[in-house]
Amino acid sequence: MKLFLFILINLININIYHYQNNDQLYVKIIPLFDNNPIQLSKANKDSISIETLKFYLTDFCLIKSGEVVWKEVNSYHLIDISKPTSLDIFFTNEVKVDFDEIQFLLGTDSLTNVSGAIGGDLDPTKGMYWAWNSGYINFKLEGKQNSKPFQFHIGGYASPYPTVQKIRLKTKKNLNIAFNVADFLNQLNLVNQNKIMSPGKEAQELSEILSSLFYINEKE
Amino acid sequence: MKRNNVIIILGLFSFFGLAMNLTFKPTPIKIEYPSSWPKPVYNFDNNPLTQEGIDLGRKLFYDPILSIDGSISCSNCHLSYTAFTHVDHPLSHGVNDSIGIRNSPALMNLAWHNSFMWDGAVNHLDVQALAPISHPAEMDEDINNIIRKLIGHSTYRESFYKAFQDSTITGEHLLKAISQFELTLISCNSKYDSVMLKTQVFSMQEERGYELFKKDCSSCHAEPFFTNNQFENNGLPINPILLDLGRYNITKKKTDSLKFKVPTLRNIEFSYPYMHDGRFKSISEVLNHYTNNIKVSNTLSNKLKSEIKLTSNQKVDLTAFLLTLTDKKFLFNKDFSFPLDKYYPDVEKKKKTD
Numbered sequence: 001m002k003l004f005l006f007i008l009i010n011l012i013n014i015n016i017y018h019y020q021n022n023d024q025l026y027v028k029i030i031p032l033f034d035n036n037p038i039q040l041s042k043a044n045k046d047s048i049s050i051e052t053l054k055f056y057l058t059d060f061c062l063i064k065s066g067e068v069v070w071k072e073v074n075s076y077h078l079i080d081i082s083k084p085t086s087l088d089i090f091f092t093n094e095v096k097v098d099f100d101e102i103q104f105l106l107g108t109d110s111l112t113n114v115s116g117a118i119g120g121d122l123d124p125t126k127g128m129y130w131a132w133n134s135g136y137i138n139f140k141l142e143g144k145q146n147s148k149p150f151q152f153h154i155g156g157y158a159s160p161y162p163t164v165q166k167i168r169l170k171t172k173k174n175l176n177i178a179f180n181v182a183d184f185l186n187q188l189n190l191v192n193q194n195k196i197m198s199p200g201k202e203a204q205e206l207s208e209i210l211s212s213l214f215y216i217n218e219k220e
Numbered sequence: 221m222k223r224n225n226v227i228i229i230l231g232l233f234s235f236f237g238l239a240m241n242l243t244f245k246p247t248p249i250k251i252e253y254p255s256s257w258p259k260p261v262y263n264f265d266n267n268p269l270t271q272e273g274i275d276l277g278r279k280l281f282y283d284p285i286l287s288i289d290g291s292i293s294c295s296n297c298h299l300s301y302t303a304f305t306h307v308d309h310p311l312s313h314g315v316n317d318s319i320g321i322r323n324s325p326a327l328m329n330l331a332w333h334n335s336f337m338w339d340g341a342v343n344h345l346d347v348q349a350l351a352p353i354s355h356p357a358e359m360d361e362d363i364n365n366i367i368r369k370l371i372g373h374s375t376y377r378e379s380f381y382k383a384f385q386d387s388t389i390t391g392e393h394l395l396k397a398i399s400q401f402e403l404t405l406i407s408c409n410s411k412y413d414s415v416m417l418k419t420q421v422f423s424m425q426e427e428r429g430y431e432l433f434k435k436d437c438s439s440c441h442a443e444p445f446f447t448n449n450q451f452e453n454n455g456l457p458i459n460p461i462l463l464d465l466g467r468y469n470i471t472k473k474k475t476d477s478l479k480f481k482v483p484t485l486r487n488i489e490f491s492y493p494y495m496h497d498g499r500f501k502s503i504s505e506v507l508n509h510y511t512n513n514i515k516v517s518n519t520l521s522n523k524l525k526s527e528i529k530l531t532s533n534q535k536v537d538l539t540a541f542l543l544t545l546t547d548k549k550f551l552f553n554k555d556f557s558f559p560l561d562k563y564y565p566d567v568e569k570k571k572k573t574d
Contacts (some may be wrong), residue, residue: 117395125391131350136429
C-alpha cells in the first residue's frame with residue numbers, strides 16, 4: 001500500500017515538475033489601472049471602481065521578420081480578472097521558435113460569431129454572448145464612477161462595424177502584456193458616454209481605442 | 221502481501237482505464253428529405269445527429285425546467301399539432317402571463333434556414349434558444365441557472381453523457397441537443413410534395429391555384445421551402461402599438477425598415493394567426509391584404525409594386541392550393557410530440573405489459 005502511495009505521489013510530482021520546468025512559452029496578461037493592479041470593486045483614482053473586466057484574446061501567433069512562424073490552433077482565451085488563472089495563457093504545445101513579434105486578436109473573428117454553439121471559453125455560459133442579436137461580446141467592462149454605473153459591452157462582427165481588432169507587438173522574449181484600463185476611461189467622458197450594449201459605429205470606435213492600449217510590459 | 225495489494229490496485233486501475241475507453245457509443249441518425257431539395261445550410265459536422273442527442277433535445281424542448289418558475293417550456297409557444305406555433309395567440313405568452321411582442325413562428329425545415337426570428341436577430345439555430353430562455357417576457361431564465369437545475373435533476377446527467385459522452389453539462393451541449401431535436405422537424409410529406417414526386421395529382425382547382433401562386437407569390441414564398449429566406453416588406457401597415465420596424469432593429473439601416481423574414485407557407489392551414497404580430501386570423505384576410513391593402517412605402521418590395529389582382533374565384537383556387545401544403549404526417553408525428561415515455565417511463569412500461 002505504501003509503495004502504491006509512493007508511486008502515486010511521485011507520478012503527481014513528476015507531472016507538476018514537468019509542467020513548471022519545461023520552458024513552456026506563456027503569455028501573462030497584466031490589467032492595470034494607471035500603474036497599479038486592478039482591485040475589483042475598490043475605488044481607484046477619480047472614484048472609479050471596476051466590477052467586471054472580461055475580454056477575448058484569440059488567434060495568437062508568433063512572427064519572425066514579418067512571417068508567421070508559429071500559430072496556436074483553436075486559439076481562444078477569455079481573460080477575466082475575477083479569475084486570476086485566466087491571466088496566464090499557456091500554449092498547449094511546446095513552442096521553440098525565434099520570433100520578433102507577437103500577434104493576436106482582441107475579440108473573436110466573424111467566422112466564430114456565425115458558427116453556432118461552441119464550448120470551452122466560448123461557451124455561452126461565460127456571459128459573453130448576446131442572445132437577442134447573435135454574436136460575442138468581445139470586451140466587457142463594468143463599474144462605477146462616484147456610484148454612477150458604466151457598462152461597456154463591446155462586440156459586433158458584421159460589416160460595416162466589425163469590432164475585432166488585430167494587435168501586433170514587437171518583442172523577442174518578454175511576453176508580459178499589459179493593458180491600462182484608466183487609459184481607456186480617460187479617453188471617454190463617462191458623464192455622457194457610459195453605456196454601450198450593441199454593435200455599431202460607436203462600438204467599433206471604442207474597440208479601436210482599446211486595441212491601441214496593449215503593450216509589452218518592460219518592468220517584469 | 222504488500223505486493224499483492226499493489227497488483228490488485230494496479231489491476232483495478234487498468235480495469236477502470238479500459239472501462240473509460242470503452243465509452244458508450246451513441247446511434248448516428250441521418251435526416252431524410254426529398255432528393256430534389258438543396259443541401260441543408262446547417263453544418264452537421266459540428267453537431268452530428270444521434271438518437272440520444274435528439275431524445276435529449278426533445279425532452280428539453282418539452283421541459284419547463286428551462287423557465288425561471290418552471291411554468292413554461294418551448295412547447296407552450298410551439299405546439300407540435302399546429303406546426304410548432306402558438307394557435308389563438310397573436311402574440312406569444314410567457315411566464316407570469318407576460319405578452320411578447322411577436323407571434324411565434326411555425327418551426328420546420330430549420331436546417332435550411334440561414335437566419336432566425338422575424339427580424340433575423342439570430343444567426344444560427346444553435347444559439348436561437350438563448351433568446352427565449354433569457355427573454356423576460358418568455359422564459360426569463362439564465363443559462364447557468366438552468367445548468368445548475370439540470371445537474372440537480374435525477375436523469376439529465378446520464379442523458380447528456382449518452383448524447384455527448386460528457387456528463388458535465390455545458391451550455392454548448394444543452395444548445396446542441398435542442399438543435400438536434402429541432403433539425404428533425406422536417407415537413408416534406410404534403411400533397412404538394414406528392415404531386416412534385418408524381419405520386420399524386422392536383423385537382424383542377426388546386427392546379428389553377430398553383431399557377432396563380434407561381435405568378436403572384438412564389439417570388440418571395442419560393443419553392444420548395446415556400447420562403448426565399450430574405451427580408452421583405454410585404455406592404456403591411458405598421459402596427460401602431462408595437463411600432464415594430466423588423467429588420468431595421470438589427471441592421472439600423474433605413475432601407476431595412478419594416479422588412480420581416482418571409483415565413484414558410486407549409487402547414488399554413490394550421491399556423492394561424494398570421495404575420496409577425498398575428499394580425500390576421502384567416503387565409504382570406506391574408507389574401508385581401510395582398511389584393512386590396514398593400515401600403516406603399518419607401519421599403520415596399522419591388523415584387524409588390526404592381527398590384528396583385530385576384531377575383532373571388534381565384535382566391536378560392538389559391539386557397540385550395542395553399543391547403544395542399546398541409547403535411548399530416550408532420551403534424552401528427554409521434555416522434556415530435558410530448559415524450560411521455562421519457563418523463564414517465566414506468567407508466568409507459570406498464571401500458572405495454574398491460
